[in-house]
Amino acid sequence: MLNAVHNSKTSVISYRASKLALSPFSSSQKFLSSQLVFPGMWKLGRKGIHYWQKLNAANVPSALIENGQNRVIDASLTLIRERAKLKGELVRALGGAVASASLLGVPLGHNSSFLQGPAFAPPRIREAIWCGSTNATTEAGKELNDPRVLSDVGDVPVQEIRDCGVDDDRLMNIISDSVKLVMEEDPLRPLVLGGDHSISFPVVRAVSEKLGGPVDILHLDAHPDIYNAFEGNKYSHASSFARIMEGGYARRLLQVGIRSITSEGREQGKRFGVEQYEMRTFSSDREFLENLKLGEGVKGVYISVDVDCLDPAFAPGVSHIEPGGLSFRDVLNILQNLKGDVVAADVVEFNPQRDTVDGMTAMVAAKLVRELTAKISK
Numbered sequence: 001m002l003n004a005v006h007n008s009k010t011s012v013i014s015y016r017a018s019k020l021a022l023s024p025f026s027s028s029q030k031f032l033s034s035q036l037v038f039p040g041m042w043k044l045g046r047k048g049i050h051y052w053q054k055l056n057a058a059n060v061p062s063a064l065i066e067n068g069q070n071r072v073i074d075a076s077l078t079l080i081r082e083r084a085k086l087k088g089e090l091v092r093a094l095g096g097a098v099a100s101a102s103l104l105g106v107p108l109g110h111n112s113s114f115l116q117g118p119a120f121a122p123p124r125i126r127e128a129i130w131c132g133s134t135n136a137t138t139e140a141g142k143e144l145n146d147p148r149v150l151s152d153v154g155d156v157p158v159q160e161i162r163d164c165g166v167d168d169d170r171l172m173n174i175i176s177d178s179v180k181l182v183m184e185e186d187p188l189r190p191l192v193l194g195g196d197h198s199i200s201f202p203v204v205r206a207v208s209e210k211l212g213g214p215v216d217i218l219h220l221d222a223h224p225d226i227y228n229a230f231e232g233n234k235y236s237h238a239s240s241f242a243r244i245m246e247g248g249y250a251r252r253l254l255q256v257g258i259r260s261i262t263s264e265g266r267e268q269g270k271r272f273g274v275e276q277y278e279m280r281t282f283s284s285d286r287e288f289l290e291n292l293k294l295g296e297g298v299k300g301v302y303i304s305v306d307v308d309c310l311d312p313a314f315a316p317g318v319s320h321i322e323p324g325g326l327s328f329r330d331v332l333n334i335l336q337n338l339k340g341d342v343v344a345a346d347v348v349e350f351n352p353q354r355d356t357v358d359g360m361t362a363m364v365a366a367k368l369v370r371e372l373t374a375k376i377s378k
């Protein structure tokens with residue numbers, strides 16, 4: 001019986017592997033090159049990826065598919081659970097900490113409305129964090145190479161989960177469950193590497209559910225990402241904060257760096273009581289924003305940094321180039337002076353496929369991660 005189960009599992013996986021016969025990375029690279037050859041093909045290419053997945057799911061008996069999906073999901077969560085346990089034990093073996101930042105990569109890019117490159121960001125950010133061109137110390141002197149300050153539990157295997165046809169409702173639940181598994185290992189606190197901005201919804205949901213109440217959110221971004229749905233996608237990277245506010249996962253939501261906002265973005269902001277700080281008034285808002293005190297009376301502070309909050313002069317490697325943004329020092333001033341217990345954070349929307357050849361934006365994203373680590377760890 002055990003053998004039969006194993007065989008059926010193997011047959012699903014090998015069947016799928018032979019039918020797909022392509023890795024996510026090669027398919028995405030192919031799609032990018034077709035974009036260069038045929039401008040305007042990108043949209044068709046994106047649809048194509050979804051089409052293959054549906055076609056494959058249709059050719060396999062539904063009972064086999066469901067069984068296989070459950071096994072892939074189980075394996076994915078086991079991976080995160082065991083890695084979180086390993087890092088938790090390591091921190092405790094070294095004497096423990098009150099709070100310790102732990103990287104969790106979520107390489108998801110398919111909820112972008114434009115380019116999907118953010119799926120490739122987590123390994124590039126990790127590489128830049130440990131780049132030998134700079135030392136492993138934050139500006140205020142925290143040592144990042146101390147596992148009690150910063151650890152890494154690896155990536156949620158988003159591609160494998162999607163390759164067996166798991167839909168976004170379940171994928172979002174798996175991301176939430178992965179975040180909770182990290183939080184299970186006290187004193188680890190999730191510092192999530194995106195991925196496009198759609199991942200903030202399942203991450204914040206998990207943080208709020210795990211802590212048992214809403215958080216205050218500092219959201220740095222050129223865009224409010226608060227459309228009810230974007231191009232029909234309720235999980236769009238442009239809708240994550242609508243889902244967060246609907247779910248009651250945030251008491252206060254402060255959006256800073258905003259400079260690309262439609263009337264719907266403003267209306268939705270009013271509807272949810274969002275505090276939107278736009279770049280056009282940044283010089284008069286600066287003093288307030290550089291002296292924030294958040295998280296009192298709630299479960300803590302969550303910080304979500306979309307790399308495009310920065311002016312493209314500082315961070316060209318993003319999907320949505322939006323001039324007129326924050327300087328890197330503006331962002332550091334806001335983060336470093338913020339008072340509050342930072343329970344989790346994310347850095348999203350870095351697109352390595354748009355970066356300079358020397359990976360400048362990867363270094364920018366990495367430094368954001370380093371300074372967020374300094375806020376979280378204690």
Ligand SMILES: [Mn+2]
Binds near residue numbers: 349
């Ligand atoms: Mn943005």
